[in-house]
Amino acid sequence: MMGNATTELLQADETGMTRAAQLLRQGTLVAFGTETVYGLGADATNAEAVAAIFAAKGRPRFNPLICHYPTVEEAVAHVVADERARMVARTFWPGPLTLVLRRNSHCPVALLAGAGLDTLAVRVPRHPVALALLRLAGMPIAAPSANRSGRVSPTSAAHVLDGLEGRIAAVLDSGPCPIGVESTVLDLSGPEPVLLRPGGVTLEALQACLGPVQPAASSAVVQGLRSPGMLDSHYAPTLPVRLGASSVAPEEALLAFGPPLSGAGRVFQLSAAGDATEAAVKLFEGLRRLDREPGAIGIAVMPIPDVGLGRAVNDRLRRAAAPRGVQG
Numbered sequence: 001m002m003g004n005a006t007t008e009l010l011q012a013d014e015t016g017m018t019r020a021a022q023l024l025r026q027g028t029l030v031a032f033g034t035e036t037v038y039g040l041g042a043d044a045t046n047a048e049a050v051a052a053i054f055a056a057k058g059r060p061r062f063n064p065l066i067c068h069y070p071t072v073e074e075a076v077a078h079v080v081a082d083e084r085a086r087m088v089a090r091t092f093w094p095g096p097l098t099l100v101l102r103r104n105s106h107c108p109v110a111l112l113a114g115a116g117l118d119t120l121a122v123r124v125p126r127h128p129v130a131l132a133l134l135r136l137a138g139m140p141i142a143a144p145s146a147n148r149s150g151r152v153s154p155t156s157a158a159h160v161l162d163g164l165e166g167r168i169a170a171v172l173d174s175g176p177c178p179i180g181v182e183s184t185v186l187d188l189s190g191p192e193p194v195l196l197r198p199g200g201v202t203l204e205a206l207q208a209c210l211g212p213v214q215p216a217a218s219s220a221v222v223q224g225l226r227s228p229g230m231l232d233s234h235y236a237p238t239l240p241v242r243l244g245a246s247s248v249a250p251e252e253a254l255l256a257f258g259p260p261l262s263g264a265g266r267v268f269q270l271s272a273a274g275d276a277t278e279a280a281v282k283l284f285e286g287l288r289r290l291d292r293e294p295g296a297i298g299i300a301v302m303p304i305p306d307v308g309l310g311r312a313v314n315d316r317l318r319r320a321a322a323p324r325g326v327q328g
């Protein structure tokens with residue numbers, strides 16, 4: 001599904017959902033909305049379909065994919081889930097949390113989906129359209145965010161088409177994503193819970209449920225070994241990104257959080273009230289919009305407190321601002 005093939009835009013009605021499920025069963029790629037971002041889905045048990053995801057995104061093969069399921073029972077059936085993992089799953093699923101657990105011996109998911117690791121990332125999303133599609137498809141769906149590798153994640157069907165039109169079979173349009181940043185990735189494959197990626201479930205909520213949660217090692221190299229997708233440069237717009245701005249140059253675009261800095265010409269407001277949850281919803285749209293501002297030479301970003309969903313927003317912004325050499 002590459003080159004100049006046409007990409008079907010499907011509505012989230014019975015006809016569109018049936019078509020999307022049929023395309024997935026045929027082994028082709030279908031992007032679909034979740035509560036976090038749009039995912040690029042394929043039959044996780046079909047190695048060729050999974051390989052097509054890596055090709056369409058231009059994603060390095062060492063970066064493993066998340067497997068999506070319609071129920072907690074189906075998700076835990078493919079991994080080694082102890083009482084701690086089941087408790088976390090029951091608390092946060094369906095929802096914006098991904099659990100990394102060891103694959104079990106009868107796991108039918110293609111090894112390529114997990115990039116050959118002995119662990120598998122599993123998640124039960126809570127968006128009703130995603131859940132209905134997963135039920136209709138009748139198999140686990142491997143789905144990374146539906147963007148070209150290293151670029152900004154999509155939170156609408158139009159964003160998906162911007163990057164992948166002509167490279168995938170279809171997009172199922174379920175409207176804008178209500179959370180706007182990806183799921184939290186929590187590694188429960190070892191004795192200590194490790195936060196691999198901050199996301200839609202806050203660290204505070206995880207700690208209230210689990211007790212202490214280790215942050216992933218801060219070095220990109222060490223982190224890369226544990227979770228190969230956590231490479232530094234990611235979510236990158238074309239323009240350079242400057243964080244923690246306390247002033248703005250006339251030729252810069254401003255990503256504002258609260259009252260905009262004086263002198264700003266081109267402004268995208270993440271949250272006038274300074275609310276991190278609202279900022280998460282608007283983050284990727286804001287980066288895409290400012291990236292298209294005529295004449296802008298860079299994006300300046302106002303500081304956002306590093307608590308609650310602010311952690312996920314700051315994580316994505318740090319990656320958007322990172323040197324562009326390495327891409328996930």
Ligand code: TXA
Pocket residue numbers: 034036037038039040063064065066098100114117119120121123143144145146181182183184185196197226227228229230
């Ligand atoms: O919200 C989300 O999580 C979205 C929606 C579509 O579900 N998906 C998503 O997928 O963000 P992706 O591929 O863009 O990010 C998945 C992250 C990557 O950083 C990857 O390295 C990590 O999860 N990951 C996947 N499997 C892993 C594993 N077995 N061990 C460690 N990290 C893993």
Ligand code: MG
Pocket residue numbers: 144145153
């Ligand atoms: Mg991604």
